[in-house]
Amino acid sequence: MSELRFEDVTVRFGRTTAVDRVSLTVPAGTVVGLVGESGSGKSTLARAAVGLAHPESGSITLGGSPVPHRGARRPLQMVFQDPYSSLDPRMTIGDSIAEALPRDVDGVRGRRARREEVARLLELVHLEPHRARDLPARLSGGQRQRVALARALAGRPDVVIADEITSALDVSIQGAVLNLVRELQAELGLSMLFISHNLAVVRYVASRVAVMQGGRIVEEGPTAQVLGAPGHDYTRELLAAAPGRKPA
Numbered sequence: 001m002s003e004l005r006f007e008d009v010t011v012r013f014g015r016t017t018a019v020d021r022v023s024l025t026v027p028a029g030t031v032v033g034l035v036g037e038s039g040s041g042k043s044t045l046a047r048a049a050v051g052l053a054h055p056e057s058g059s060i061t062l063g064g065s066p067v068p069h070r071g072a073r074r075p076l077q078m079v080f081q082d083p084y085s086s087l088d089p090r091m092t093i094g095d096s097i098a099e100a101l102p103r104d105v106d107g108v109r110g111r112r113a114r115r116e117e118v119a120r121l122l123e124l125v126h127l128e129p130h131r132a133r134d135l136p137a138r139l140s141g142g143q144r145q146r147v148a149l150a151r152a153l154a155g156r157p158d159v160v161i162a163d164e165i166t167s168a169l170d171v172s173i174q175g176a177v178l179n180l181v182r183e184l185q186a187e188l189g190l191s192m193l194f195i196s197h198n199l200a201v202v203r204y205v206a207s208r209v210a211v212m213q214g215g216r217i218v219e220e221g222p223t224a225q226v227l228g229a230p231g232h233d234y235t236r237e238l239l240a241a242a243p244g245r246k247p248a
Contacts, residue, residue, distance in 0.1 A: 009058035020215035033206030034163030077152035081146035094132030142173035
């Protein structure tokens with residue numbers, strides 16, 4: 001595993017500065033929460049990390065080297081907000097996961113080995129292996145998001161970037177997906193940048209948190225410290241506006 005580091009990253013779209021000299025580190029084996037209101041720049045920063053947006057200045061490194069966006073293996077894998085559009089509706093669940101498997105990984109060469117690896121990944125996210133034959137239309141939103149996580153893990157990433165992965169789900173399902181994230185982190189030592197506007201969600205899954213406002217990081221530190229005794233007015237405003245209960 002490697003440390004993901006953003007250093008003085010700026011992203012502009014025309015005259016609009018979406019990300020303004022942001023520095024942030026995701027230590028290996030750690031879930032870092034990134035919170036802020038819609039339009040604060042969270043998703044743009046994530047998209048810059050995986051090569052979907054292009055920084056005007058600054059650097060994004062993984063283990064001290066620039067993040068590669070081409071090649072057989074993508075060390076950063078992103079799980080998107082909408083579980084209904086993140087999977088190809090014409091591909092079976094198994095084929096979608098298998099497509100993400102690197103070709104040169106030991107132990108998963110050949111069709112049988114790849115089928116077995118798909119089954120292992122489905123079980124890892126608490127889906128039965130026979131669901132590999134299903135099309136996405138046969139799955140619920142929560143199940144599709146589990147498949148998206150399995151597909152991300154299939155790529156053998158150093159860091160998973162989760163962009164609002166529970167916001168499109170029913171509240172009753174959100175808790176189960178969050179519990180899965182915590183379980184995967186504990187079992188695999190998963191490194192994750194977990195993006196959300198929901199402070200209760202971030203409090204539940206992240207050991208560190210960064211607060212983003214207007215394209216800048218205004219506060220960052222251990223979750224208990226930042227959300228327990230916030231030092232910035234904007235963080236206090238977010239906490240005051242947040243629902244009081246934690247996810248189940």
